[in-house]
Amino acid sequence: MDKNFKLETLCIQAGWNPKKGEPRVLPIYQSTTFKYETSEQMARLFDLEDSGYFYSRLQNPTTDAVAAKICALEGGVAAMLTSSGQAASFFAFLNICSAGDHIVSANTIYGGSFNLLGVTLNKLGIETTFINQDASEDEIKAAFRPNTKALFGETISNPGLNILDIEKFARIAHAEGVPLIVDNTFATPINCRPFEFGADIIIHSTSKYMDGHATCVGGVIVDSGNFDWDAQAAKFPGLTAPDESYHGITYTQKFGKGAYITKATTQLMRDLGSTQSPQNAFLLNIGLETLHLRVPRHCENALKVAAYLENNEKVAWVNYAGLPGNKYHDLANKYMPKGTCGVVTFGLKGSRDVATRFMDNLELAAIVTHVADARTSVLHPASHTHRQLTDQQLLDAGIAPDLIRFSVGIENVEDIIADIEQALNK
């Protein structure tokens, strides 16, 4: 696919390029397995001597086409779909970390990622130091150790809506000889392309805006191909030293810029599964075709909702980087000048149950755990997604106990605001 196509064209055209007589629309290759004519042909696939499909846990043409589309949208060199955003994060780290290693991460990240790093990876012997992403470069560098293998942050944190200074994070990561891994779920490549600012690896929960219709849980890992693993060979032996489970191949030597994703496929997907189903990838692809139309509308509606809330006397505070007075307004203008996302957070005056009563009175906006899809939805993280965190951890993660996460959909914004108004007035 022509890399010079603009995002709108890539949303529609990238990934699936049918040849003569093939289906115009990406087909669902609903097959676990693929046929070969000789035993030798199959053997070469297992030796990674030829590329080709043999079992859908590793690769499938439908999922590969959709991964290629997202790869083109982010401007990367290789990508893989995963069964969920959580699987994408897990694999992104596990691909370069093992027991005894260390990660530095922003502390305002998504609750699931916070648990993955702080609890589950910790049990596997991979430790994480959580830092304030707004701290100075020196303060953040102080968290690094000789065994640190990655720096991690979210372009727009969920639900704190902090905007990451990507260039600052990239400078720190590269000075320390590690890749910057960025979760770009909320911004999407329509609003921000982190590779252009120095990020090395991008992950997404495709369950959010990419799917856009709340039909499929999924994730993706995209590699920029820019991180020079061989220059840090001692830190990343998994990529730069022979893999005995594949007849001694060395990923960086054999696959060049494709090393990171090839290793994730051949080792992690092989051993752990977590692949996305072709059926889900097909639906995700349909979502991606309209991503460039939906995201601007989410942002336009969210800005109007945020402005309405800011001017309502029952509202204690509003957080939306699109608002001129917001702490992150300048960073948002730098990294995502077209808009941030459709999610707005706010608090209501009065006690905590005011938030719960407000939510119960909403008629159009639904109380759901999901966020970032076509339908307006609402959630109270302290009682729902983040209820396992202590009050101090909540505050550290940038989540006030009264925070209402309002995910503005693409309905008519007057109807959304009218719904908020009637619920506030009850």
Ligand SMILES: *Cc1c(COP(=O)(O)O)cnc(C)c1O
């Ligand atoms: C939802 C979300 C995830 C986890 O993705 P799932 O698809 O739910 O597993 C990770 N990061 C961010 C920013 C998210 O919003």
